[in-house]
Amino acid sequence: MIGTADGIFQNLAAGVRDSAFRVRFWDGTERTYGDGDPRFTVAFDSREALDAVLTLGSLGTGEAYMEGALDVEGDLHEFFRVGSHPSVRSPRLGTRDKAMIVAAYVRNRNTLRKARENIEHHYDLGNDFYRLWLDEGMTYSCAYWDETCDGDLGAAQRAKYEHICRKLHLRAGDRLVEFGSGWGGMLAHAGREYGVEGVGCTLSTQQHEYASERFVAEGLHPRVRSELIDYRKMEGTFDKFVSIGMFEHVGREYYSTFFEKVRALLVDGGVGVLHTIGREREAGLDPFISKYIFPGAYLPTIGQLGDSMAEAGLVMTDMENLRLHYARTLDSWAERFEARVEEIRDRFGERFVRMWRFYLHGCSSGFKWGDLRVFQITFTNGLNSALPMTRSHVYVR
Amino acid sequence: MIGTADGIFQNLAAGVRDSAFRVRFWDGTERTYGDGDPRFTVAFDSREALDAVLTLGSLGTGEAYMEGALDVEGDLHEFFRVGSHPSVRSPRLGTRDKAMIVAAYVRNRNTLRKARENIEHHYDLGNDFYRLWLDEGMTYSCAYWDETCDGDLGAAQRAKYEHICRKLHLRAGDRLVEFGSGWGGMLAHAGREYGVEGVGCTLSTQQHEYASERFVAEGLHPRVRSELIDYRKMEGTFDKFVSIGMFEHVGREYYSTFFEKVRALLVDGGVGVLHTIGREREAGLDPFISKYIFPGAYLPTIGQLGDSMAEAGLVMTDMENLRLHYARTLDSWAERFEARVEEIRDRFGERFVRMWRFYLHGCSSGFKWGDLRVFQITFTNGLNSALPMTRSHVYVR
Numbered sequence: 001m002i003g004t005a006d007g008i009f010q011n012l013a014a015g016v017r018d019s020a021f022r023v024r025f026w027d028g029t030e031r032t033y034g035d036g037d038p039r040f041t042v043a044f045d046s047r048e049a050l051d052a053v054l055t056l057g058s059l060g061t062g063e064a065y066m067e068g069a070l071d072v073e074g075d076l077h078e079f080f081r082v083g084s085h086p087s088v089r090s091p092r093l094g095t096r097d098k099a100m101i102v103a104a105y106v107r108n109r110n111t112l113r114k115a116r117e118n119i120e121h122h123y124d125l126g127n128d129f130y131r132l133w134l135d136e137g138m139t140y141s142c143a144y145w146d147e148t149c150d151g152d153l154g155a156a157q158r159a160k161y162e163h164i165c166r167k168l169h170l171r172a173g174d175r176l177v178e179f180g181s182g183w184g185g186m187l188a189h190a191g192r193e194y195g196v197e198g199v200g201c202t203l204s205t206q207q208h209e210y211a212s213e214r215f216v217a218e219g220l221h222p223r224v225r226s227e228l229i230d231y232r233k234m235e236g237t238f239d240k241f242v243s244i245g246m247f248e249h250v251g252r253e254y255y256s257t258f259f260e261k262v263r264a265l266l267v268d269g270g271v272g273v274l275h276t277i278g279r280e281r282e283a284g285l286d287p288f289i290s291k292y293i294f295p296g297a298y299l300p301t302i303g304q305l306g307d308s309m310a311e312a313g314l315v316m317t318d319m320e321n322l323r324l325h326y327a328r329t330l331d332s333w334a335e336r337f338e339a340r341v342e343e344i345r346d347r348f349g350e351r352f353v354r355m356w357r358f359y360l361h362g363c364s365s366g367f368k369w370g371d372l373r374v375f376q377i378t379f380t381n382g383l384n385s386a387l388p389m390t391r392s393h394v395y396v397r
Numbered sequence: 398m399i400g401t402a403d404g405i406f407q408n409l410a411a412g413v414r415d416s417a418f419r420v421r422f423w424d425g426t427e428r429t430y431g432d433g434d435p436r437f438t439v440a441f442d443s444r445e446a447l448d449a450v451l452t453l454g455s456l457g458t459g460e461a462y463m464e465g466a467l468d469v470e471g472d473l474h475e476f477f478r479v480g481s482h483p484s485v486r487s488p489r490l491g492t493r494d495k496a497m498i499v500a501a502y503v504r505n506r507n508t509l510r511k512a513r514e515n516i517e518h519h520y521d522l523g524n525d526f527y528r529l530w531l532d533e534g535m536t537y538s539c540a541y542w543d544e545t546c547d548g549d550l551g552a553a554q555r556a557k558y559e560h561i562c563r564k565l566h567l568r569a570g571d572r573l574v575e576f577g578s579g580w581g582g583m584l585a586h587a588g589r590e591y592g593v594e595g596v597g598c599t600l601s602t603q604q605h606e607y608a609s610e611r612f613v614a615e616g617l618h619p620r621v622r623s624e625l626i627d628y629r630k631m632e633g634t635f636d637k638f639v640s641i642g643m644f645e646h647v648g649r650e651y652y653s654t655f656f657e658k659v660r661a662l663l664v665d666g667g668v669g670v671l672h673t674i675g676r677e678r679e680a681g682l683d684p685f686i687s688k689y690i691f692p693g694a695y696l697p698t699i700g701q702l703g704d705s706m707a708e709a710g711l712v713m714t715d716m717e718n719l720r721l722h723y724a725r726t727l728d729s730w731a732e733r734f735e736a737r738v739e740e741i742r743d744r745f746g747e748r749f750v751r752m753w754r755f756y757l758h759g760c761s762s763g764f765k766w767g768d769l770r771v772f773q774i775t776f777t778n779g780l781n782s783a784l785p786m787t788r789s790h791v792y793v794r
Contacts, residue, residue, distance in 0.1 A: 146787050280707035302703030302713055310677035315770070316699055319716035324786055368782065373712070385765065389721055390543050395792035 002029065005050055009033045016085045021078075025050070040074035056097065058362070062288035066355045076357070077331075080365030101287050108296035110251040112230050116203045118249065118296035123204035127183070132343060133336035138183035138210065141245030141275065142326040142374050153332045156325075160244075161189035164273050166394040167318065167378045168240045169387060170194040177238040177265055179231040179258075180246020184211030184224075191215070191224035196240070198224040201231055231261060238265050241272035248277050252298045259312035262381075269384035272314070275376045276300060277326070283371070286362075293359050302375065309379060318378035318391065323367050326374050330364035399426065402447055406430045413482045418475075422447070437471035453494065455759070459685035463752045473754070474728075477762030498684050505693035507648040509627050513600045515646065515693035520601035524580070529740060530733035535580035535607065538642030538672065539723040539771050550729045553722075557641075558586035561670050563791040564715065564775045565637045566784055567591040574635040574662055576628040576655075577643020581608030581621075588612070588621035593637070595621040598628055628658060635662050638669035645674050649695045656709035659778075666781035669711070673697060674723070675772045683759075690756050699772065706776060715775035715788065720764050723771050727761035 002025055013019055013034035020034035022041040026049075032038055044050045049069035052060030061083070064070035072079045108118055127138075134140055135154035143149075143156035144163045164186070170176070172195035181187055181200020184207075190196045202208050211226035227234075231246075241262055250258050262272060278300045284290070285297050300308075302319070309316055337344070337360060345353050366372035380387070399422055410416055410431035417431035419438040423446075429435055441447045446466035449457030458480070461467035469476045505515055524535075531537055532551035540546075540553035541560045561583070567573070569592035578584055578597020581604075587593045599605050608623035624631075628643075638659055647655050659669060675697045681687070682694050697705075699716070706713055734741070734757060742750050763769035777784070 144787075146789065280703075280712060301707065303700040303707070306677075306699030306703055310698065310700070315677060315718070316716070317718045317720075319713070320788065321712070321714045323714075323780075324782060369780070383720075383766070385721060390541075391717065391788075392543065392792045395789045 002027075002050075005054065006031065008054065012082065012085060016082050019078075019082045021082060038074070039078040040072055040076065042079065043071045043073065045069050045071075057287070058289075059097075059287040059291065062292070062355070062358050062362070065358050066292075066351050068350070068354065076361050077365070080361050081369055084365050084369040101284060101290070104290065104295070105284065105298075108290075110249065110254055110296050112232065114296065115230060115249070118294075119203040120205070121295055122293065123182075123202075124206050127206050127210050129344070129347070130183075132340040133333055137185045137188075139185040140182060141329075142277075142322055143329045143332075144322065145325055145328050153329070153336070156329070156332075157185065158189065161186050162193070163394065164242060164244070164275065164376070165190055165194055167273050167376075168242065168271050169393070170196055170240060173197065174240050175236070175238045176240045176242065177234065177236065178241075179234070179243040179262075180249070181211060181226055182207050182245075184214045184226060186242060186244060187211070187224050187226070188214060188218055188220060190242075191220040192218065196224075199227060199234075199236070200225075201227045201229045201234055203228070203230060232257060234261065234265060236265060237267060239267055239270050241266055241270065242275075243273075244275040245277070247274060248294065248297050248299060250298070251296060252300075252304070255300070255304065255308040256311060259308050259314060263312045263314060266381040268382050269386070270381040271384065271387070272379050272381070273376065274305075274379070275322075275374070278302065278305070278373050278375045279371045280373065281371070286366075288362070289359065292355055299372075300375075305375065305377065309377075313382055314379045315381075315383060316377055316379050317387075320376045322374035322376055323372070326372070327364045327367035330360050330367070334360040334364065399424075399447075402451065403428065405451065409479065409482060413479050416475075416479045418479060435471070436475040437469055437473065439476065440468045440470065442466050442468075454684070455686075456684040456688065459689065459752070459755050459759070462755050463689075463748050465747070465751065473758050474762070477758050478766055481762050481766040498681060498687070501687065501692070502681065502695075505687075507646065507651055507693050509629065511693065512627060512646070515691070516600040517602070518692055519690060520579075520599075521603050524603050524607050526741070526744070527580075529737040530730055534582045534585075536582040537579060538726075539674075539719055540726045540729075541719065542722055542725050550726070550733070553726070553729075554582065555586065558583050559590070560791065561639060561641070561672065561773070562587055562591055564670050564773075565639065565668050566790070567593055567637060570594065571637050572633070572635045573637045573639065574631065574633065575638075576631070576640040576659075577646070578608060578623055579604050579642075581611045581623060583639060583641060584608070584621050584623070585611060585615055585617060587639075588617040589615065593621075596624060596631075596633070597622075598624045598626045598631055600625070600627060629654060631658065631662060633662060634664060636664055636667050638663055638667065639672075640670075641672040642674070644671060645691065645694045645696060647695070648693055649697075649701070652697070652701065652705040653708060656705050656711060660709045660711060663778040665779050666783070667778040668781065668784070669776050669778070670773065671702075671776070672719075672771070672773045675699065675702070675770050676768045677770065678768070680768070683763075685759070686756065689752055696769075697772075702772065702774065706774075710779055711776045712778075712780060713774055713776050714784075717773045719771035719773055720769070723769070724761045724764035727757050727764070731757040731761065 020036040020038045022032045022038040024030045024041055024043040026044055026046050049064045052064045135157050137157050139157040144160035145156045146159050149155035149159050174196045176190055176196045176198040178200035181202050187198040187200050191198050208226050208228040215221040215224045282301055417433040417435045419429045419435040421427045421438055421440040423441055423443050446461040449461045532554050534554050536554040541557035542553045543556050546552035546556050571593045573587055573593045573595040575597035578599050584595040584597050588595050605623050605625040612618040612621045679698050
C-alpha cells in the first residue's frame with residue numbers, strides 16, 4: 001500500500017511546480033517528495049485513511065480530515081494547491097459511489113420543502129456563529145477588493161454592494177427585489193445610500209430575523225424589508241433585481257423557473273444583477289461540499305446562464321468574472337475563523353472545526369487553481385435603450 | 398389582395414407605439430395607418446411586390462426595395478422600426494424557401510476555399526468604395542462612442558481600439574495576433590500606442606495591400622504586419638489575441654476549430670478579446686443579409702460562445718454588450734454613405750445603392766429594436782492570476 005502511494009506522491013511532486021511535501025505513514029515512516037523545503041506534512045493514522053484519499057478524492061480526503069484520520073501539519077493552503085493538480089483532482093470513483101452522489105443530488109432537489117431544509121442546514125447554524133468571523137455587516141458572499149478597501153473585509157463587502165448598485169443604475173424610489181437577501185447587507189446599503197424601496201426573501205429564519213431587526217434599527221423599515229419566503233412565491237412589480245450568492249442553491253432543473261420569475265417581477269427594461277459562483281464546464285458539485293456544506297447546490301456555466309436567460313427574454317449586458325475576489329474573501333474568512341477557533345470548537349466540537357477549515361481552504365484553492373469562478377452578470381428585461389452607453393459610470397463618479 | 402394587406406397594416410399600426418405611416422398601392426390608392434402624422438410612405442409598384450413583402454419577410458422586402466418595386470418615401474429608419482415589430486419579423490416562409498436558405502448556408506460553408514470567396518464578395522468591393530464613407534482610419538466594425546469622441550466617427554473608432562488595448566492589458570513588446578485584421582486599424586493603433594509586435598491575417602487582397610502599405614508608411618513594418626492567409630493557417634506564439642468583427646464569418650461548424658487555434662497560438666495565461674455581433678437566441682442569419690451581403694455568416698449566442706470557449710480551455714473574464722454602439726456606428730455610416738451616394742451610384746448603379754441602404758438601415762434597426770447584439774469578450778488561456786483584480790484600469794488612467 002505504501003509502495004503504491006509512494007509512486008503516486010512521486011508523480012504528484014514531479015507534476016506540480018515548486019512543490020515539496022512530506023508524508024508520515026501510520027507506521028511512523030516519513031518520506032519527502034519534491035525538491036526544496038517541505039511546506040507541509042500529511043499524516044495518515046491508518047491504511048484506511050490513505051485508501052480513502054486515493055480512491056474517493058475530495059470526499060474521502062475531506063472525511064478523513066474531519067475525523068482526524070488525516071492531518072496536515074504546516075501550510076494547509078499549500079496542501080490544497082498541490083492537491084488541486086489535475087492528476088489528483090478526478091477521484092477514481094466506482095459506479096456505486098457515483099450513483100450515491102447522483103442519488104443524493106436528486107434527494108436534495110430544491111422542491112419548496114427541500115429548499116428550506118437545504119438552506120436551514122447551512123444558514124441556520126446560528127447568527128452567533130457567523131458573527132464570530134464574518135465582517136461587521138454580516139455578508140456571506142464574495143467581496144470586491146478594489147483600491148478603496150485597503151485589505152479590510154468589511155470595506156470590501158461594502159465596495160461589493162456599491163459596485164452592484166452602480167451596475168444596477170439605482171435611483172431614489174426604485175423598487176428593488178432581492179432573491180436570497182440573507183442578513184440584509186445589500187438591501188441596507190441600497191436603502192441607505194440610494195433611497196430605494198427594497199424587499200428581499202430568504203428561507204433562513206435566523207437571517208430573516210436578523211435582517212428585519214437591522215432594517216428597523218437603521219430606520220429603513222418598512223421601506224426596506226425581509227420576507228421569510230421562497231423566491232418562487234414572491235409577488236409584485238419591480239424596477240431592479242439583485243441576487244448575490246443564492247443562485248448556487250437553485251439547482252439546474254429550476255433555472256427556467258428562476259428566470260421566468262425574474263421576468264415576471266421586473267418592469268419592461270428593468271435591470272438586474274445576478275452574482276453567482278459558476279464554472280466553465282458542466283460538472284457535478286464537489287461531493288464533499290455537496291454532502292457536508294451545501295446540499296442541493298449546483299454551479300452554472302456561462303453557457304447555461306446565457307441560454308436560460310435568453311429563453312426568459314432577459315438580455316445579458318455585462319459579465320464580470322470575480323474569481324480571485326472570492327479566493328481572497330475565503331482566505332480572509334479562514335483567518336478570522338482561526339482567530340475565534342477556540343470559541344467555535346467549544347460550541348460545535350473539533351469535527352465541525354475541521355470540516356469548516358477543509359471547506360474554506362478547499363474552496364479558496366478552487367478559485368485560485370481549480371475550476372471555480374464568480375459570474376457577476378448585469379441584464380435587462382427585454383431591451384433598455386435609456387441606460388448609459390458605457391460602463392464608466394461604475395468606475396468614475 | 399389590398400384587402401388582406403389592409404388588415405395586416407392596421408394590426409401593425411395598432412401594435413407599434415407612435416407609428417403612423419402611409420401605403421400607396423400600384424393602382425394609386427393611398428391609405429394611412431395609425432394615428433398622427435405619417436412618418437413615411439411605402440409605395441408598391443405591383444401586386445407582386447406586396448406579395449413578396451407579405452410572404453418572404455426581409456428577403457422579399459429587401460429584394461423588392463433593391464429593384465425599386467417597393468419604395469420608401471420619408472423616414473427610412475422609421476420604416477425599419479415599424480417593420481421590426483414582432484408581428485412582422487417572422488417571415489412566413491414555406492418549406493421550399495426554408496430549404497433554399499439552409500442549402501445556401503451549407504453551400505457557403507467556410508471551407509478554406511469558400512471562406513476566401515465569401516470574404517472577397519464583400520470586402521473586395523474596392524478600397525476606394527470603403528474610403529468614401531468609412532472613417533479616415535478605415536475601420537469597418539462597431540465603434541465605441543465614449544465621452545471622449547464627441548460624436549466623431551474616427552474618434553469613436555480610435556476609442557474602440559484603445560478600449561480593447563486596455564482590456565488586453567497590452568505592454569510594450571507583447572506579441573499580438575489578430576484574426577481578421579482588415580485594413581490594419583487595430584494593429585496600427587496597438588503598434589503605435591503600445592509598442593507591440595503584431596501580426597494579423599485577412600482573406601481580402603485589397604485589405605491586405607492597404608494594411609501593408611499603411612504599416613510601412615507609419616514606420617511600423619516589419620514589427621507590425623499583415624498576412625493574406627486563413628486564420629486556420631496562422632502559426633507562432635503570442636501573448637495576446639484580438640479579433641474584431643470577423644467571428645461572424647467563421648460559421649457555427651468551425652467554432653471549435655477557431656478556439657482551438659486561439660488556444661494553440663496563445664501562451665499559458667495569454668489574454669484575448671473577441672468582439673463579435675451576436676444574439677441571445679440561436680437563429681439563422683437574416684436571409685437578405687445572407688444572400689446579398691455576408692454569405693457564409695452566422696451569429697453566435699452567449700451560450701454557444703461560453704460552451705465553445707470552455708471546451709478549448711479559455712476562461713471568460715469579462716463580457717460587454719455594445720449593442721447601441723453598433724446602431725450609432727451604422728447610422729453614421731449611412732449618413733456618410735448618403736453624402737457620397739452620387740459617386741457610389743455612378744460606379745455601382747442604383748440597385749447596389751439601394752441594396753446597401755437597405756443593409757445599413759436594416760442592421761441599425763436590428764441593434765436598436767431587434768435581436769442583434771455586440772459581444773466584446775475578454776478571456777485568458779487557462780488561468781491568469783497576475784492581471785488586475787478589477788476593470789478600473791480600463792476606465793481610470
